[in-house]
Amino acid sequence: xxxxxxxxxxxxxxxxxxxxxxxxxxxxxxxxxxxxxxxxxxxxxxxxxxxxxxxxxxxxxxxxxxxxxxxxxxxxxxxxxxxxxxxxxxxxxxxxxxxxxxxxxxxxxxxxxxxxxxxxxxxxxxxxxxxxxxxxxxxxxxxxxxxxxxxxxxxxxxxxxxxxxxxxxxxxxxxxxxxxxxxxxxxxxxxxxxxxxxxxxxxxxxxxxxxxxxxxxxxxxxxxxxxxxxxxxxxxxxxxxxxxxxxxxxxxxxxxxxxxxxxxxxxxxxxxxxxxxxxxxxxxxxxxxxxxxxxxxxxxxxxxxxxxxxxxxxxxxxxxxxxxxxxxxxxxxxxxxxxxxxxxxxxxxxxxxxxxxxxxxxxxxxxxxxxxxxxxxxxxxxxxxxxxxxxxxxxxxxxxxxxxxxxxxxxxxxxxxxxxxxxxxxxxxxxxxxxxxxxxxxxxxxxxxxxxxxxxxxxxxxxxxxxxxxxxxxxxxxxxxxxxxxxxxxxxxxxxxxxxxxxxxxx
Amino acid sequence: xxxxxxxxxxxxxxxxxxxxxxxxxxxxxxxxxxxxxxxxxxxxxxxxxxxxxxxxxxxxxxxxxxxxxxxxxxxxxxxxxxxxxxxxxxxxxxxxxxxxxxxxxxxxxxxxxxxxxxxxxxxxxxxxxxxxxxxxxxxxxxxxxxxxxxxxxxxxxxxxxxxxxxxx
Numbered sequence: 001x002x003x004x005x006x007x008x009x010x011x012x013x014x015x016x017x018x019x020x021x022x023x024x025x026x027x028x029x030x031x032x033x034x035x036x037x038x039x040x041x042x043x044x045x046x047x048x049x050x051x052x053x054x055x056x057x058x059x060x061x062x063x064x065x066x067x068x069x070x071x072x073x074x075x076x077x078x079x080x081x082x083x084x085x086x087x088x089x090x091x092x093x094x095x096x097x098x099x100x101x102x103x104x105x106x107x108x109x110x111x112x113x114x115x116x117x118x119x120x121x122x123x124x125x126x127x128x129x130x131x132x133x134x135x136x137x138x139x140x141x142x143x144x145x146x147x148x149x150x151x152x153x154x155x156x157x158x159x160x161x162x163x164x165x166x167x168x169x170x171x172x173x174x175x176x177x178x179x180x181x182x183x184x185x186x187x188x189x190x191x192x193x194x195x196x197x198x199x200x201x202x203x204x205x206x207x208x209x210x211x212x213x214x215x216x217x218x219x220x221x222x223x224x225x226x227x228x229x230x231x232x233x234x235x236x237x238x239x240x241x242x243x244x245x246x247x248x249x250x251x252x253x254x255x256x257x258x259x260x261x262x263x264x265x266x267x268x269x270x271x272x273x274x275x276x277x278x279x280x281x282x283x284x285x286x287x288x289x290x291x292x293x294x295x296x297x298x299x300x301x302x303x304x305x306x307x308x309x310x311x312x313x314x315x316x317x318x319x320x321x322x323x324x325x326x327x328x329x330x331x332x333x334x335x336x337x338x339x340x341x342x343x344x345x346x347x348x349x350x351x352x353x354x355x356x357x358x359x360x361x362x363x364x365x366x367x368x369x370x371x372x373x374x375x376x377x378x379x380x381x382x383x384x385x386x387x388x389x390x391x392x393x394x395x396x397x398x399x400x401x402x403x404x405x406x407x408x409x410x411x412x413x414x415x416x417x418x419x420x421x422x423x424x425x426x427x428x429x430x431x432x433x434x435x436x437x438x439x440x441x442x443x444x445x446x447x448x449x450x451x452x453x454x455x456x457x458x459x460x461x462x463x464x465x466x467x468x469x470x471x472x473x474x475x476x477x478x479x480x481x482x483x484x485x486x487x488x489x490x491x492x493x494x495x496x497x498x499x500x501x502x503x504x505x506x507x
Numbered sequence: 508x509x510x511x512x513x514x515x516x517x518x519x520x521x522x523x524x525x526x527x528x529x530x531x532x533x534x535x536x537x538x539x540x541x542x543x544x545x546x547x548x549x550x551x552x553x554x555x556x557x558x559x560x561x562x563x564x565x566x567x568x569x570x571x572x573x574x575x576x577x578x579x580x581x582x583x584x585x586x587x588x589x590x591x592x593x594x595x596x597x598x599x600x601x602x603x604x605x606x607x608x609x610x611x612x613x614x615x616x617x618x619x620x621x622x623x624x625x626x627x628x629x630x631x632x633x634x635x636x637x638x639x640x641x642x643x644x645x646x647x648x649x650x651x652x653x654x655x656x657x658x659x660x661x662x663x664x665x666x667x668x669x670x671x672x673x674x675x
Contacts, residue, residue: 141666197621
C-alpha cells in the first residue's frame, strides 16, 4: 500500500485532528482569563481547510486506503462537506457563547467531526464503530457543557447511558454479521450474503445495526432520549448534534443497507425501514403538538424529520439515495439555522424557553424574528425553501418505488406539522403581554458579527436549496451513483468471506 | 469435560449476573461482577480464544473492577435506596427483554446446523497461533481502527477534564 494513497484519502481527517490537537496545546499555554476567541477562529479555519480538501478529493475519483477500510467517493465527500459546513456554522454561532472553557469545547467539536467524517468514508464496520464512538462520546460531553444547569447534567447522563446501550446493539450487529458472512467489511458482507449458510442470522445482524443507528438518528421507537437531551444541552450544541452526527449515521445506514445488504434482501429490510419511517413521522409530529418548550418542540420535529428521511430508504437505489442525501443537507441547513436563532435569542442562560417567551420576538429583534420565520417555514416545507424540495424528492422517490401509502402518511404528517411550527411563528409575530415582557427583555439585543455570518450562511443555504436545487441535486445524484458503482464492483470472492477467516495475511 | 466446564461456569456467570442485580449494596454488586467476568473468561478460554480470556481478566477484572471499587469506596456509597420503578419499565421492559431473548434463541437454534461446534481449546488441528493472527490483523487490515482509537482516548481525556473542572 503506497503511503500517498493513505495520505490523500484521509487528508481532511488529518487536518481536522491536527487542528484539534493544536487547540488543546494552545489552550494549555494560554493564561486563564484571556479570550479564547482566537482558538475558535483556528477551529473555523481548520474546518474550512478540511472542506476545501474534501472538495479537492472530488476530482481524484474513488480512493481506497488502509487495506480497503476507507473508501473516499463522491458519497463520502458529500457528507464530509455537509458535516464541515455544519461545524463551521456552529462554531461561528458559538464564538461568543461560552464564557469559560471554550478551548475544550472547540477541540471536542473538531474531534467529534473527525469521528463523523470517518463514519461516512469507511466501508469497514469496525472503523465505522470507532468513528461512531468518537462522535458519540464527544456529543455526550458537549451535551452537559453548561455545568451549572441541572438539566444539563440530566441531559448528558441520559444521553450517555442510552447511547452506550444503543452502541452495544450496533456492535452486536457487527459481530453477528461477521458470524453470518465471515466479514466485517461492507463489500465482504454483501459478497458473503449469497453463500451464507445462515441467512436468518445475517438478517438479525442487520436488524441489530438498525437499532443502534436508529437510536443515533432518533428514529421512533428509539427516540425517547431526544426531547430531554435537547432541552438540557446548550443550544449551539443541539444545532450541531441534531444534524451532523445524524447525517453521518444516515450515511452509514445508506451504505450498510444499499451496499452491504443489496437488492437481494432489500424487500426485507425496506419493510423494517418502512415501519421505522411511518412511526417516526407520526410519533414525532404528534409529540410536538403538545409541547410548550421550543427546544422540546424542535426535538420532536427532529424525530419527525428523521422519519421523512427514512422514507427515502424504501425507494429504489439511485433515486432513494440521492433524495436522502438532499434531505440530509436541507434539514441540516434549516435546523442549524433554527438553533442558531434560539442561541442568539436566549443567550447562554437561555432566557427564552417556552412559546410564550418568544412572543414579540419579531418586534424586539426584527431580523432574528424574520430569519426564524423563514427557517420555520422551511421546516414546514413551504415552496422556495430547502425543506420543500427535500420532502418533494423523498416522497416522489417513495412513490416511484410503489410505496404510495408511506408517501400519504408523510404528507398527512406534514400537514399536522404545520400546526406547531405556525404556532411558534404566530407567537413570534404577536405583541408581547406587557407584564411578562419586562422580565424577559434582553438587555443586549445585539447579534455579534461571526454569529450573524453563521446565521446568514444557514439561511442562505436554505434559500438556495429552495430556489435553485439543481447543483446540489446534481451532486447528490453523483454521490448516489458513486455509491452504486462501487457496490457493484465488489469482487465475487473477497479475501475474507470464509467462515474461518483467521488465515495469515502475507504482508 | 467441555460440557462440565460450560455448565459450571455458565451457571456461575448467570448466578453472578443475577446477584449483581439483586444485591442492594454496591460493593457486593461489584464483587458479583468480578464473578461474571471471570466465568466469561473461562468460557472464552474453553472456546479457544485464549487471548480474549486473558484480556478479559486483565482489563475487566483488573483495571475496570479496581476503578469501580475505588469509586464506591471514595463515594462511601451506602445501601441502595429502594424506589418504585416506573410502570412503563415493568410493562414494556420485561416482555421486551423476553422477546429479544426468544428471538435470539430462535435464530441461533434454527441455524445450529450451519453454525459449527467447537472443542475445548478451539480447533487445535490448525496450528495457527491465535495471538499471531490477531496481531497481524491489527497491524494490517485493521490498522486504521487501531490507530484512530487514539483519537477516541483523547476525546475521553478531554471529557474527563471538562467533567472534573470547577465551575467559575
